[in-house]
Amino acid sequence: MKEIDLKIEGMTCASCVSHVTKAIEGIEGVERVDVNLLTNRAHVVGDVIPDAIIKAVDDSGYAAIPLSNTKKLVLEITDMTCTQCAVSIESSIMSLEGVESVTVNAVNEKATVIYHPDQVKTYDIIAAVEAAGYGAKRSDDKESQEEIKIDKHWDVKIGVALAVVMIYLTMGQMFAFKLPIPNFLNLEINPILYTLAQWLITIPVLWMNRLIFIRGFKSLFNKTPNMDSLVAIGTGAAVVYSIYGSLQIFMGNMHYVHHLYLESAVVIVALIRLGKYFESKSKAKTTEAIKSLLNLKPKTAILKRGDEEITIDIDDVRIGDHLIVKPGMSIPIDGKVITGYSSIDEAMLTGESMPVDKTVDDTVIMGTMNQNGHLVIEALVDSDNTKLAQIIELVENAQNDKAPIAKIADKVSGVFVPVVIGIAILSAVFWFFYQGDLERSLTVFVTVLVIACPCALGLATPTAIMVGTGVGAQNGIFIKSAESLEEASHIDTVVFDKTGTLTIGKPVVTDIYAKKLTEHELMSYVTSIESYSEHPLAQALVLKGDEMGVPRVDIRDFQAEVGRGVIAYSGDTFIQIGNEKLMAAENYDLSEYQDVILKWSMQGKTVMVVALAHEIAGLVAVADVLKEEAKKTVDALHSLGIRVVMMTGDHALTAQAIADQVGIDEVIAEVMPDEKASNVQKLQETSKVMMVGDGINDAVALVQSDIGVAIGHGSDVAIESASIVLMKESIYDVVKTINLSRKTMRNIKQNLFWAFAYNVIGIPFAMGVFYLLFNGPFLDPMIAGGAMAFSSISVVANALRLKNIKL
Numbered sequence: 105m106k107e108i109d110l111k112i113e114g115m116t117c118a119s120c121v122s123h124v125t126k127a128i129e130g131i132e133g134v135e136r137v138d139v140n141l142l143t144n145r146a147h148v149v150g151d152v153i154p155d156a157i158i159k160a161v162d163d164s165g166y167a168a169i170p171l172s173n174t175k176k177l178v179l180e181i182t183d184m185t186c187t188q189c190a191v192s193i194e195s196s197i198m199s200l201e202g203v204e205s206v207t208v209n210a211v212n213e214k215a216t217v218i219y220h221p222d223q224v225k226t227y228d229i230i231a232a233v234e235a236a237g238y239g240a241k242r243s244d245d246k247e248s249q250e251e252i253k254i255d256k257h258w259d260v261k262i263g264v265a266l267a268v269v270m271i272y273l274t275m276g277q278m279f280a281f282k283l284p285i286p287n288f289l290n291l292e293i294n295p296i297l298y299t300l301a302q303w304l305i306t307i308p309v310l311w312m313n314r315l316i317f318i319r320g321f322k323s324l325f326n327k328t329p330n331m332d333s334l335v336a337i338g339t340g341a342a343v344v345y346s347i348y349g350s351l352q353i354f355m356g357n358m359h360y361v362h363h364l365y366l367e368s369a370v371v372i373v374a375l376i377r378l379g380k381y382f383e384s385k386s387k388a389k390t391t392e393a394i395k396s397l398l399n400l401k402p403k404t405a406i407l408k409r410g411d412e413e414i415t416i417d418i419d420d421v422r423i424g425d426h427l428i429v430k431p432g433m434s435i436p437i438d439g440k441v442i443t444g445y446s447s448i449d450e451a452m453l454t455g456e457s458m459p460v461d462k463t464v465d466d467t468v469i470m471g472t473m474n475q476n477g478h479l480v481i482e483a484l485v486d487s488d489n490t491k492l493a494q495i496i497e498l499v500e501n502a503q504n505d506k507a508p509i510a511k512i513a514d515k516v517s518g519v520f521v522p523v524v525i526g527i528a529i530l531s532a533v534f535w536f537f538y539q540g541d542l543e544r545s546l547t548v549f550v551t552v553l554v555i556a557c558p559c560a561l562g563l564a565t566p567t568a569i570m571v572g573t574g575v576g577a578q579n580g581i582f583i584k585s586a587e588s589l590e591e592a593s594h595i596d597t598v599v600f601d602k603t604g605t606l607t608i609g610k611p612v613v614t615d616i617y618a619k620k621l622t623e624h625e626l627m628s629y630v631t632s633i634e635s636y637s638e639h640p641l642a643q644a645l646v647l648k649g650d651e652m653g654v655p656r657v658d659i660r661d662f663q664a665e666v667g668r669g670v671i672a673y674s675g676d677t678f679i680q681i682g683n684e685k686l687m688a689a690e691n692y693d694l695s696e697y698q699d700v701i702l703k704w705s706m707q708g709k710t711v712m713v714v715a716l717a718h719e720i721a722g723l724v725a726v727a728d729v730l731k732e733e734a735k736k737t738v739d740a741l742h743s744l745g746i747r748v749v750m751m752t753g754d755h756a757l758t759a760q761a762i763a764d765q766v767g768i769d770e771v772i773a774e775v776m777p778d779e780k781a782s783n784v785q786k787l788q789e790t791s792k793v794m795m796v797g798d799g800i801n802d803a804v805a806l807v808q809s810d811i812g813v814a815i816g817h818g819s820d821v822a823i824e825s826a827s828i829v830l831m832k833e834s835i836y837d838v839v840k841t842i843n844l845s846r847k848t849m850r851n852i853k854q855n856l857f858w859a860f861a862y863n864v865i866g867i868p869f870a871m872g873v874f875y876l877l878f879n880g881p882f883l884d885p886m887i888a889g890g891a892m893a894f895s896s897i898s899v900v901a902n903a904l905r906l907k908n909i910k911l
Contacts, residue, residue, distance in 0.1 A: 106151065107149050108154055109146070109147055109148075109170075109171040110145065110146045110148070110157060110158075111144060111145055111170075111171060112144050112167070114165065114167055114315075115166060116332055117141070117330055117332075117559040118141065118563075119520055119521045119558045119562070120331070120562075123328035124164060125139045126164075127160045127164035128157055128160055131156050131160050132152075133151040135151075136148070136150065141562050141563065164328050165328060166319075174220055174221075175218070175219060175221050176218055177216070177242070178214060178217075178243040179214065179215040179233065180213065180243045181208065181215050181238055182240070183238045183239050184213055190208035191208075192237075192238075193215060193233055194207075196235060197215070200228060200229065200232055201223055202219055202223025202224030203217060203219045203220075203224060203229070204220065205217070215233070215240070217229055221419050225416075225419070226242070226420055227414075227417065260377050260378055260381045263312055263374040263377055264374050264377075266308060266370065267309065267374035267375070270302065270306075270367050270371065271371065272285075273285070274367040275367070298361060299353050299361060302346075302367070303350070303366070305366075306370050309370045309373055310343070310369070310370075313373045313374075316336055317332075319332040320334070320335060321336055321340075324336070324337070331557070331559055333521060334524060334525070334554065335376055335553070337525065337528075338549070338550040338552075338553030338554045338885070339368070339369040339372050339373055339550070341546060342368045342550050343365075343369050349363050349365075363543060365550070368550060372550075372554055372888075375889040375890045375893050376889055376892065379890075396578075397495060398496060400470075401418065401470065401487070402433075402436045402470070402471070403417070404416060404436075405421050405425075405436035406428040406430070407421075407425055408426040408428050418437070419486075419487050421436065421437050422486065423484065426482055427482075428478075429446075429474045429478075430474070431474060431475065431477060431478065432474065433473075434471055435471065435473075437470050437483045437485065437487065437490060438469055438483075438489075438490045438491055439468055439483045440468075440484055441462055441463060441464050441466050441479055441480075442464065442480045442481060442482050444463075444464075444477050444479035444480055445462070445477050446462055446474050446475060446477025447461055447462070448460050448462050448468060449472060449473040449475055450472045462477075462479070467484070468481055470491065471492045495577070495582060499574070508587060509565060509590055510586075516561055520556070520558045521556075521558060524556040531870075531872065532545045532549035544882075548872055551885045551888045552870040554885055555866045555889075555891055555892050556867055557896060559896040560858070560862060560895040560896050563855070563896060563899045563900055563903075564855035564856045564859045564899055565855070568852045568906060571848075571851075571903050571904060571907055572589055573589065575844060575907060575911075576589075576844055579837070580837065581840060581844065582828065582829045582830075583841075584827055585827065588811060589848060591792075591811050592842055593848070593849040594810075595794045595811060596745070596791050596792050597747045597791035597792065597794070598747070598748055598793075598794045598796060599750075599751055599787065599793060599796065599805075599809070600750050600751070600768075600797075601796065601802050602759070603752065604798045605798050606730055606731065606750060606762075606766075606835065607728040607729060608730075611640055611641055612729055613724060613725070614709055615723075615724070617723040618721070619722050623722075626714060626721055626722045627654045628655055629657060630724060631648075631656060632659050633659055633662065633674075634646050634649075634670065635659075636672070637670055657674045658675065659672050659673070659674055659679075660672065660674075661673045667685070669682015669686040669712065677716055677717050678716075679715070680714075680715040681713070683712065687720075690715070690718075694720070696720075697723060700723060701713075705758075706757065706761050707727070707762075707765075708727060708754070708758040708759070708761040708762040709725040709727040710725065711724075730765060731833075731834075733834050734835065735766040736836060737839055738766045738767050738768060740836070746842070749768070749787065750762070750768045750770070751775055752771070752772070753773075753774060753776065753777070755773065756774060759771045759773035760773070777801035778804075780801065780802065781804040783805075784805045788808075792810050793809045793810050793811075796813045803824075803825040804825075807825050812825055812826040813827070813838060814826035814829050815830055815835070840911035843909075844911055851902065851903060854902060855902055858898065858902070862895045866888070869883050870888055
């Protein structure tokens with residue numbers, strides 16, 4: 105089974121997506137096709153060769169280009185003196201295995217190399233240039249990028265300028281204050297020059313926008329009409345009629361000067377291109393999240409080789425390389441600190457503003473910022489397998505994915521254009537026979553075709569999905585698919601695993617009760633004896649003692665009583681620390697302490713009794729405490745109308761005591777790891793269930809649930825099994841995830857409503873229905889063109905509002 109990614113050229117609307125999808129689905133061996141209008145990409149899964157896909161897409165009126173795994177490198181070359189130097193450099197670089205093509209420009213002294221990064225590295229290419237006797241360094245090619253920016257939209261600007269001139273020429277005399285027009289261009293005085301002037305304006309505009317007509321008619325002839333087809337037919341009809349009118353003028357029938365429709369063709373085409381320009385700018389904003397992630401990847405790294413520091417391309421970093429990270433530099437690769445100490449800003453990964461201290465053996469992540477220290481790190485992965493690369497892939501996959509709700513627009517778009525063409529023809533025929541006016545008939549025909557907009561339908565879902573997943577990524581919420589984003593909006597039950605999810609995941613000392621000693625004196629004995637134990641509860645006691653700054657006492661004859669506690673001597677003082685079983689075995693009377701022990705036990709805490717010299721000296725309680733945000737999270741979920749369930753292997757009474765602290769609705773206790781999935785399945789009989797966990801034993805339950813959410817610090821298995829990954833440790837992000845999902849779905853529904861409403865109102869208006877029923881006005885084709893352009897922009901603009909939502 106192959107996965108092939110292709111760039112699709114020529115798509116302008118949802119109908120285009122539908123046609124391309126159907127063309128690829130018709131190829132034998134294709135299992136699945138995802139075509140995205142925003143990114144102009146197709147992802148194909150199946151047993152099929154790229155050439156078959158390219159041919160099918162080409163036959164349907166579009167172009168497909170396979171996305172290569174090659175990279176482009178631009179080098180600035182020095183020491184060239186003639187064109188023969190360029191030939192010599194090209195020959196030297198082409199001798200390297202993995203280089204696909206080389207072009208050296210002797211004028212601007214730049215070399216452009218297309219190469220396979222898995223076969224040859226940047227420094228190998230630079231070394232080949234130097235071996236030929238020349239100098240070379242990387243170039244960002246900023247000048248050429250600026251030239252592209254300057255030239256990119258010149259045709260749009262010229263088209264709009266010519267459209268304004270056309271309106272001035274043809275409609276300037278219609279205003280209350282007539283605009284001055286030279287006599288030689290006055291339609292009454294010199295109709296032939298007036299007609300020629302219109303053609304001089306029209307021809308450049310039509311030529312600059314010829315692709316609309318090429319794509320439109322090609323799609324029409326392939327029986328897959330799209331938005332370009334509507335515009336091409338409508339404006340083409342206006343141009344053809346104007347050709348007939350112009351011939352009549354040149355033959356002496358001057359009254360035809362009032363029956364030219366070139367201004368409609370020019371203004372419609374110019375407005376549509378202008379609308380597409382603004383739409384593309386708006387759509388670019390929807391991908392800002394992914395661009396910001398891509399910008400986090402450093403271009404170079406400083407390789408430590410002995411005492412030498414070498415700047416290398418980031419893609420040339422190999423596992424095991426030692427890299428230098430200076431203050432103010434971003435971490436070049438996922439690695440382990442070998443030497444040094446620093447504070448690292450990990451906001452890009454977790455959204456947390458506070459820097460994290462890193463020292464020897466701590467791991468660091470590509471793209472995070474080294475704030476103040478000098479580090480040497482060892483690369484643990486290559487640049488294609490970093491956590492940042494995984495996040496980018498995850499976000500891209502989600503943005504290219506289709507939400508189930510998009511199927512509504514897809515079904516409509518598949519038949520939209522043919523239906524509109526049919527409506528336009530019927531409307532034109534009706535008005536011709538109703539009024540006997542060919543011009544009225546032509547006007548209605550053009551207006552219906554131009555006002556119909558499948559683009560708004562096609563953009564309604566993907567723009568919101570792209571912005572929504574981008575907002576999630578910026579907040580440390582990584583959603584793996586559009587389906588998961590939609591499904592999260594329907595959740596009515598959230599199940600939390602207890603340990604490590606609702607709780608911090610490790611025991612801490614919560615209470616100290618000292619009878620005959622001070623708390624510091626009691627903890628001095630406890631810390632000293634427990635420092636000899638490896639038990640997790642012992643580590644919590646030692647940590648608490650160290651936090652309190654208690655002194656250590658000498659310990660001898662340490663002995664661990666399995667399942668009960670520890671005993672030892674400090675000088676001649678006999679020390680015992682353990683549970684009630686240990687104390688009962690030693691015949692201690694705990695009746696005086698039973699109220700405290702019972703109270704702490706009911707709160708889910710483990711109580712340890714401390715005895716010194718055969719007398720009870722105090723009690724210490726240890727528990728895996730709830731996270732600070734647990735109560736806030738549960739309350740927020742309740743406010744969203746969501747039931748909260750806690751699942752744990754703890755005893756029922758202990759679990760209920762913990763649940764009561766935060767107001768959890770239902771507790772499923774004494775659950776074995778292999779029983780979690782079946783319990784989730786039972787809940788799914790009546791609810792849409794989101795499961796939140798972090799451990800390996802949560803993986804099956806995460807898969808079973810409608811939406812599985814993994815905490816970012818959790819196991820790789822849990823993260824792999826989940827639909828959504830939260831990079832912060834805060835479980836309040838579960839609330840943010842549901843809020844994001846609901847607001848994104850609300851935005852999609854708004855977009856679909858306005859897209860459908862626009863066409864439901866606009867098409868009848870263009871047909872002349874309002875004139876027939878209410879004696880209202882007819883819609884001018886130029887206004888229809890502007891309205892059509894605005895409809896797409898309004899949908900994208902509405903989706904962009906998601907960027908400002910508060911989670």
